[in-house]
Amino acid sequence: MSENGKAVLVTGATGGIGSAVCARLARAGYSLILAARDTGKLQANCARLEGLGCHSYRxxxxxxxxxxxxxxxxxxxxxxxxxxxxxxxxxxxxxxxxDCQPPADTWRQLFQSNFIGPLELLKGAISTMQPDPSRGRRAKIVIISAITSVQALGNYATSNVLRCAWLAQAKTLSFAMGERGIHINTLSLGGTLTPDYAASIGDRATKAGMTFAERLAEETSNIPLRKYGSPEEVALAVEVLLSPFSDHMTGVNLLHDGGFTRAY
Ligand SMILES: NC(=O)c1ccc[n+]([C@@H]2O[C@H](COP(=O)([O-])OP(=O)(O)OC[C@H]3O[C@@H](n4cnc5c(N)ncnc54)[C@H](OP(=O)(O)O)[C@@H]3O)[C@@H](O)[C@H]2O)c1
Structure with a gap:
């Protein structure tokens, strides 16, 4: 699935999932722009891509x-x-x-950093796109979300709200931009075993007097596939959504959760 020369912006590029996405897309021949706050981590990630033999990134x-x-x-x-x-x-x-009733300032901060800011960034990114569907040139946007986009979870009170806002926005954009050949799909993740998530399982295991493997088995016992996803599995799904696989798909919310979500 080589996509030589196509330019893709990856935000959250230094995180557990972003790093795996960058590595996969770089190997597939995409030209990458990595975005996050910490410049040291961005430089280190670029050095990793160079080590993989990829040279088209900034x-x-x-x-x-x-x-x-x-x-x-x-x-x-x-x-x-x-x-x-x-x-x-x-x-x-x-x-x-x-906490389903956080203070107003918490909501303001959360909407700013998790919705308004990323949306404004997306607006800037879309303004650089030059799709031309009549020549088969399509632009693909994949928004990484979570299963709270379709199912409210007790311990994710603020996520329940913001993920639904993203779903509505993705649908709205997909209607507005489909004719131009800009596709907007959402990938809603369940638990994904990034290094940080694995560390949090380790902490919970220690507190419960269990081994990591015991705790992992307990936590995934209500997931039909009996496992959390891996960052590499997410990266593969992202690559597929960027590819011609999605040439007739937009406004879709794809669940990547091992079958956990009960909603239709
Ligand atoms: N891991 C899971 O189990 C899971 C489950 C469901 C959904 N997700 C979603 O998947 C995405 C990636 O998760 P992850 O586990 O890879 O997270 P992560 O390891 O915490 O990485 C977060 C990334 O976002 C960047 N970031 C954080 N705050 C930022 C800000 N204000 N401005 C710009 N960049 C910022 C971080 O870099 P800097 O700190 O340098 O900015 C880092 O690159 C997130 O949207 C997350 O909600 C993850």
């Missing part, structure tokens, strides 16, 4: 919670004439919380 740092930072990111993206063929958008991870 990074731009951005803090999606800051309007000024997102504006400067979009300016930098446009300034060098970048034409994007794809975006993998990862709004920052939300912390689990059972």
């Amino acid at each position: 990074w731009i740092s951005v803090d999606m919670s800051s309007d000024a930072s997102v504006a400067s990111f979009s300016h930098e993206l446009a300034a060098d004439g970048t034409v994007l063929d794809g975006v993998v958008l990862m709004p920052p991870q939300m912390r689990p919380t059972p």
Whole structure:
């Protein structure tokens, strides 16, 4: 599935999932723009891509919670004439919380960093796209979300709300932009075994006096496939959604959760 030369922006590019997505897309021949806040981690990730034999990448740092930072990111993206063929958008991870009535300031901060900021960044990215469906040139946007987009979970009170907002926005954009050949699909993840998530399982295992394997088996016992996903599995799904596989798909919310979600 070589996509030589196509340019894709990956946000959250230094995280557990973003790193796997970048490695997979780089191997597939995409030209990458990596985005996150920490410049040291961005440089280290680029060095890893170089080590994989990939040479077409660059990074731009951005803090999606800051309007000024997102504006400067979009300016930098446009300034060098970048034409994007794809975006993998990862709004920052939300912390689990059972508090369904957080203070107004918490909501303001969360909407800013997890919805308004990423959406503004996406607007800048879309403005660089030059799809031409009559010539088979399509632009693909994959929004990384979570299963709270379709099923409310008790310990993810704020995520329940923001993930639904993203789903509605993805659907709205897909209707508005389909004619131009811009596709917007959402990939909703269940638990995914990134290094951070594995560490949190390790902590829970220690507290419960269990081994890691025992705790993992217990936590995944209500997942039909009896496992969490891996970052590499997510990366493969992202690559497929960017490929011609999705040439007649837009506005779709694909669940990547081992069958956990009960909703239709
Ligand atoms: N892992 C899971 O089990 C799981 C499950 C469901 C959904 N997800 C979703 O999958 C996506 C990636 O998750 P992950 O586990 O890979 O998370 P992660 O390891 O915590 O990585 C988060 C990434 O986002 C960047 N980031 C954080 N805050 C940012 C901000 N304000 N502005 C710009 N970049 C920011 C981080 O880099 P900097 O800190 O340098 O900015 C990092 O690159 C997230 O959207 C998450 O909600 C994950």
